[in-house]
Structure formats: C-alpha cells, structure tokens
Amino acid sequence: xxxxxxxxxxxxxxxxxxxxxxxxxxxxxxxxxxxxxxxxxxxxxxxxxxxxxxxxxxxxxxxxxxxxxxxxxxxxxxxxxxxxxxxxxxxxxxxxxxxxxxxxxxxxxxxxxxxxxxxxxxxxxxxxxxxxxxxxxxxxxxxxxxxxxxxxxxxxxxxxxxxxxxxxxxxxxxxxxxxxxxxxxxxxxxxxxxxxxxxxxxxxxxxxxxxxxxxxxxxxxxxxxxxxxxxxxxxxxxxxxxxxxxxxxxxxxxxxxxxxxxxxxxxxxxxxxxxxxxxxxxxxxxxxx
Numbered sequence: 001x002x003x004x005x006x007x008x009x010x011x012x013x014x015x016x017x018x019x020x021x022x023x024x025x026x027x028x029x030x031x032x033x034x035x036x037x038x039x040x041x042x043x044x045x046x047x048x049x050x051x052x053x054x055x056x057x058x059x060x061x062x063x064x065x066x067x068x069x070x071x072x073x074x075x076x077x078x079x080x081x082x083x084x085x086x087x088x089x090x091x092x093x094x095x096x097x098x099x100x101x102x103x104x105x106x107x108x109x110x111x112x113x114x115x116x117x118x119x120x121x122x123x124x125x126x127x128x129x130x131x132x133x134x135x136x137x138x139x140x141x142x143x144x145x146x147x148x149x150x151x152x153x154x155x156x157x158x159x160x161x162x163x164x165x166x167x168x169x170x171x172x173x174x175x176x177x178x179x180x181x182x183x184x185x186x187x188x189x190x191x192x193x194x195x196x197x198x199x200x201x202x203x204x205x206x207x208x209x210x211x212x213x214x215x216x217x218x219x220x221x222x223x224x225x226x227x228x229x230x231x232x233x234x235x236x237x238x239x240x241x242x243x244x245x246x247x248x249x250x251x252x253x254x255x256x257x258x259x260x261x262x263x264x265x266x267x268x269x270x271x272x273x274x275x276x277x278x279x280x281x282x283x284x285x286x287x288x289x
Contacts, residue, residue: 001153002099002100003043004073004182008268014042014207014209014268015040015041015042015271015289016042016044016209016269016270017044018044018273019037019047019061021046021058023056030061033278037070037281040284041280045073045102045270046075048074048075048106051107051112052106052110052114053113058074058075058076059093059098063098072098073155074101075102076103077104077106078105078127078128081122082122083122086128087140090132090135090150091146091150093150094152099152100153103154103155103175104128106121125156125175126174126175129179130179135149135150153181153182154182155183156180156183157183158183158185160198161197161232162229181207182209182267183206183208183209184211185270186211186230187224188211189233189237189258190232194210194265195265207268208266208268209269212255212270214255214271214276216276218238218239218241218242221233221238221241237254240254251276252282253286255286256286259283259289260287263287271283
C-alpha cells in the first residue's frame, strides 16, 4: 500500500505538491525542487506534458523520485497515448514501484507548443480509471489475462468552483465507481463555495485534497478568471496582490490563509506552485503545517 494511501487512511491532514519535468534532459533543478519537499509533503505529483507542452516524461521522473526515497504521484493523461500505450505504462509504473496514479483526460494540443500534433483521446479520465481497475483484476481491455496483477492507489480531479456544479458531481460519482480512491481539486479561492461543494459530495466518502495555485501577480489572477474554467479569484485577492510591494510574500500569505480556512473541510491540500516550488515550504510554515 502506498504511503499516500496510508496517510489518508490514518486521518492525518495530507499535503501534496507538484513539480513539472523540464523541457529537456537537465534534471538538476527539478530534483532540487523535489528535495525541498522532502519531509514536508506526503507525495509529489509529476505533471504529464502539462498544458500540452512537450517535456520529459512523467513516468521517468516518478522513477527518479522513487529512487531517491520520495513518494511520487504519476499523472497520466489520455491525450497522447492510445489504450495499448496507457495500459503498458500502467504496468511499467507498477514494475517501477509507482503506486499512486492520477488519471486525467488532458488538455487539447491546440493549447501547447505542438498545436499541429494529432490528439489521441482513445480513453478519457473515467475509462482510464476503469482500465487501471481492470488491470488490477488481472485482465486487459482486450479481455486477455495478465501474468501478475499490478496494484495502484488511483486518483482523479474535480473542479469545485464549476457553475453549474451538478455535472462535476455526476462525473465525480462516475470516477468513484470506476475506481477513484482520492481526489485533488482544481484551484480554489473561495472557501464558502468549497464548503458548499464538500456538503454536496459527502455521500461519496472519498478523501479530497483542496487545490491551491500560488498567485504570482494580479495579472495571473485575472488571466485565470478569464481562461480557466471553474476557477474564480476574488477581486479582494487581486487588489491585495496589486497593492503589495512584495508579491511573493503576499502570495504566500494568501495561500496560507486559504489553507487555514479550508483545512477542516477536507482531508488535505494540493499545492501547485508552477515555478515557485521554492516557496512551498514557506507556505506550509505560514499555514502551520
């Protein structure tokens, strides 16, 4: 059983954070960022060609973290691989000792640096969860028996700020039936809305880690409001950042404040620093974690 699943099972407030593999093979900075999380987070998410930008692979990066005694969460998107490749990568993950898998559909290629690439989307997040569950039962999608069964701790994502919320909850229910054992959320900046969401999904009984994206600037906040579905940064935060002389300090303060306000509503927090990984330990300190 993975350390992440054990931590959630124990009832402790879990902390996960995220790193992005480099665009290239120089891994020193990435590994340095990961070391900052040692002893501070329960697991480290590794993004999979985030925003459809070609980078070093998530699976190889997870293996590097595992070799160093760090707990990885292998993010898998369906955009770039068909079911054969996805099934194979899941088997590879198990053989490499990687248990935590976060199943995602993935962004459209038009958002990335290879917009002319051919998208796959043979599976989506729900059917990828079903596939991983089937592999654990000893068969593949072609109905062929496996020689040895893998074991995973499967996760999925949800957007608590979606409007309307009902389709998100319906899909969340499908993901739980497909095998999702924990959820990490899209960025949340409105604790009242998050509390409403938590009440709506109480019947599912699955752990939820609230997502926090560190706000680097007022411009970034406005961009998210305009372009990221289901995410709303309140004007009060935008004004705070706009007025602040030290944007980093204000970002840390806001993130810590949000964590404190939502800590009692969920089972953990997932911090997405997006280039500010070195700030994560300070956010945790400020939040009392």
